[in-house]
Amino acid sequence: MFDRKRAVLYALPIFFLAIMVGPAGSIIQGIYTREFGVSLSAIATAITLCKILDALTDPVVGMLSDRTRHWPGGRKFWVVLGSVILLIGAYFLFNPTQERLFDGYFFVAYFVTLLGWTVVEVSHLSWGAELSRDYDDRSRIFSYRTGFLFAGTLLFLVLPLIIELHKTGNVHSLLLAEYNGETLRIAFMLIAFVFPLTIFLATRFCPQGEVAEQAAKRVSPRELMRTLRANRPLRIFSAMVVLFFIGNGMQVALAYLHLASYLQLGKQAPFIYAVCLPLNLIMIPVWLKWMGRFEKSHMLLLGIALSGFFFILLGFIRPGPNAFIQYLLVFAALQLVQPAWQILPPSILGDVSDYATLKTSVDQTATFYAIYAFLYKAISGLGAAFGFALASAFGFDPANNTHSASAAFGICMAMAFVPACLAFGAAWCASRLPLSRARHGVIRKRLERRAQRRAAALGVG
Numbered sequence: 001m002f003d004r005k006r007a008v009l010y011a012l013p014i015f016f017l018a019i020m021v022g023p024a025g026s027i028i029q030g031i032y033t034r035e036f037g038v039s040l041s042a043i044a045t046a047i048t049l050c051k052i053l054d055a056l057t058d059p060v061v062g063m064l065s066d067r068t069r070h071w072p073g074g075r076k077f078w079v080v081l082g083s084v085i086l087l088i089g090a091y092f093l094f095n096p097t098q099e100r101l102f103d104g105y106f107f108v109a110y111f112v113t114l115l116g117w118t119v120v121e122v123s124h125l126s127w128g129a130e131l132s133r134d135y136d137d138r139s140r141i142f143s144y145r146t147g148f149l150f151a152g153t154l155l156f157l158v159l160p161l162i163i164e165l166h167k168t169g170n171v172h173s174l175l176l177a178e179y180n181g182e183t184l185r186i187a188f189m190l191i192a193f194v195f196p197l198t199i200f201l202a203t204r205f206c207p208q209g210e211v212a213e214q215a216a217k218r219v220s221p222r223e224l225m226r227t228l229r230a231n232r233p234l235r236i237f238s239a240m241v242v243l244f245f246i247g248n249g250m251q252v253a254l255a256y257l258h259l260a261s262y263l264q265l266g267k268q269a270p271f272i273y274a275v276c277l278p279l280n281l282i283m284i285p286v287w288l289k290w291m292g293r294f295e296k297s298h299m300l301l302l303g304i305a306l307s308g309f310f311f312i313l314l315g316f317i318r319p320g321p322n323a324f325i326q327y328l329l330v331f332a333a334l335q336l337v338q339p340a341w342q343i344l345p346p347s348i349l350g351d352v353s354d355y356a357t358l359k360t361s362v363d364q365t366a367t368f369y370a371i372y373a374f375l376y377k378a379i380s381g382l383g384a385a386f387g388f389a390l391a392s393a394f395g396f397d398p399a400n401n402t403h404s405a406s407a408a409f410g411i412c413m414a415m416a417f418v419p420a421c422l423a424f425g426a427a428w429c430a431s432r433l434p435l436s437r438a439r440h441g442v443i444r445k446r447l448e449r450r451a452q453r454r455a456a457a458l459g460v461g
Contacts, residue, residue: 002132002137002140006131006206006207007131007140007141007144008144009201009202009205009206010127010128010131010141010144010145010202010206011128011141011144011145011147011148012148012198012201012202013079013083013120013124013195013198013199013202014124014145014148014149014152015148015149015151015152015155015198016152016190016191016194016195016198017086017117017120017121017149017152017195018148018149018150018151018152018153018156019152019153019155019156019187019190019191020086020090020094020113020117020187020188020191020195021117027179028093028094028184031179031180031181031183031184032096032106035180035181036096036098036101036181038101038106042103042106043106045107046104046106046107046110047110048381049107049111050107050110050111050114051114051377051378051381053111053114054111054114054115054118054377055374055377055378055381057115057118058118058122058370058371058373058374058377059367059370059371059374060370061078061118061119061122061123061366061370062122062126062366062367062368062369062370062371062373063366063367063370064078065078065122065123065126065366065370066126066363066364066365066366066367069126069363069365069366073203073208074127074208074209075123075124075126075127075130075208075209075366076123076127076202076203076208078119078120078122078123079119079120079123079124079127079199079202079203080199080203081119082116082117082118082119082120082121082123083116083120083195083196083199084116085112085115085116085119086113086116086117086119086120087116087191087192087195087196088112088116089109089110089111089112089113089114089115089116090113090116090188090191091188091192092105092108092109092112093106093109093110093112093113093184094184094185094187094188095184095185095188096109096181096184118373121373122366122369122370122373123366124145125346125369125372125373126365126366126369127208127209128141128142128145128209128346128350129209129346129349129350129353129365129369130208130209130365131206131207131209132209133354133444133447134444135296135351135437135440135441135444136291136292136437138347138350138351139288139291139292139296139343139344139347140288141347142343142344142346142347143284143285143287143288143339143343145343145346146284146339146342146343147281147284149342150277150280150281150284150339150342151281153277154273154274154277154278154280154281156183156187157270157273157274157277158270158273158274159183159186159187160178160179160180160183160270161270161271161274163182163183163186178270230359231352231355231356231359232434233351233352233355233433233434233435234352234356234368236429236432236433236434237345237348237349237352237429237433238371238375239429240304240426240429240430240433241345241372241375241376241379241426242375242379243422243423243425243426243429244304244341244422244423244426245375245376245379245380245383246379246380246382246383246386246422247308247311247383247418247419247420247421247422247423247426248307248380248383248419248423249379249380249381249382249383249384249386249387250383250384250386250387250390250414250415250418250419250422251311251387251415251416251419252380252384253383253384253387253388254387254388254391254411254414254415255415256269257391257398257411257415258314258411258412258415258416259272259327260398261398261400261401261403262319262396262403262408262411263317263319263323263327264319264323264401265323265324265327268324272327272328272331275328275332276328276331276332276335277335279332279335279336280335280338280339280342283335283336283337283338283339284339284343287299287303287339287340287343288343291343291344295436295437296344296347296348296351296433296437297348297430297431297433297435297436298431299340299344300340300341300344300345300348300430300433301427301430301431302337302340303337303338303339303340303341303344304340304341304423304426304427304430305423305424305427306337306340307334307337307338307341307423308419308420308421308422308423308424308427309420310330310333310334310337311334311415311416311417311419311420311423312416312417312420313330313333314327314330314331314334314415314416315412315413315415315416315417315420316412316416317330318408345372346369346372348433348435349368349369349372350365351435351440351443352368352435353365353368353369354440354443354444354447355435355440355443356368357447358443358446358447358450361450383419386414387414387415387418388414390410390413390414390418391407391410391411391413391414391415392410393410394406394407394409394410394411394413395407395410396408396410396411396414
């Protein structure tokens with residue numbers, strides 16, 4: 001029977017993790033350049049180096065987490081360690097001052113924050129996959145994780161509205177709210193007081209989870225790559241992730257520039273986010289109900305294909321008096337389908353890991369989630385770089401208030417049409433995923449019988 005309390009305790013820290021990680025995606029760079037005079041070239045160089053180093057740490061963290069999962073604390077040890085590293089990095093990243101800044105300050109603070117995030121994320125995802133081996137319960141557990149992720153992201157995005165309303169008490173002043181250094185400082189104060197408490201509750205009262213197999217041996221990187229090449233479900237899953245996250249990386253990187261520079265709706269951005277992002281939370285139980293009725297791969301196909309369709313609609317919006325309402329409606333529709341591709345990939349990857357465990361007799365759950373995290377970060381970063389390059393090639397300049405026909409075509413291609421094509425390719429890959437509910441049930445029964453035989457043999461010995 002599904003344990004809702006266990007799922008809440010497990011997912012709760014992600015709420016505050018999202019507050020820390022959310023602004024690190026794009027907003028914090030603007031604050032550093034606008035308020036503290038850090039050059040765009042320095043920011044771009046620091047982010048590129050950090051992303052490369054961060055991606056390289058994912059497989060290392062995954063293998064370490066797998067090799068120590070039978071230690072006292074198991075995955076929890078890495079979650080706690082990563083949280084400490086994350087808080088140290090976030091303190092400096094969220095509290096820059098002119099007196100404190102030095103050459104490379106942003107790089108060091110950003111890298112330490114990303115390192116802590118990696119250690120927490122890889123172990124936390126693996127922990128969630130091991131809380132239940134049931135096909136549907138796994139989706140429920142990750143739906144709670146996704147819900148807290150959306151809620152934390154939403155809190156940070158509407159924080160300027162809350163601050164402005166507290167200062168003035170005037171609802172009409174909300175359109176003047178903006179992201180600045182004060183937003184970062186207040187966000188970190190909230191994190192510093194409550195995030196450690198959520199980590200304590202999760203690690204103290206949420207169980208460690210079920211380990212499908214004892215590791216029969218240490219797996220070398222060469223043997224790991226051989227295993228991955230032989231795992232057809234993982235190959236299809238990886239192809240889907242690569243296609244979708246290249247497109248999503250392009251879309252996310254250029255979405256704010258498209259909204260603020262091309263459509264001239266920058267001042268309306270906090271309001272749009274405040275209205276639309278709660279739809280993510282509202283739709284989680286709806287998608288979860290559908291996931292219980294239909295196959296995960298079919299629901300993922302639907303969510304990704306609809307995302308591609310809404311990407312196309314965003315590309316057809318033109319600047320003008322109707323741009324606000326058009327963008328609001330399409331962006332709201334996009335939020336309705338986002339839970340599908342947030343919940344289902346980690347849930348499906350847990351099933352793929354069970355398949356690999358059955359075939360190899362070695363449980364490499366964290367290693368698989370490390371590969372997923374690596375693909376997500378590296379591929380999304382590649383997509384962002386490609387999107388910027390494509391828009392720039394057509395002459396798009398975000399500093400301009402008016403844009404030529406070529407520049408307009410470039411931003412729409414990079415932000416909407418190319419990501420849509422890649423999303424449709426990813427949807428096709430999702431349709432090829434072979435692990436159905438029935439097949440995973442067979443895998444799970446075989447793993448349980450193997451574990452029983454091993455336990456009986458150890459008892460006789």
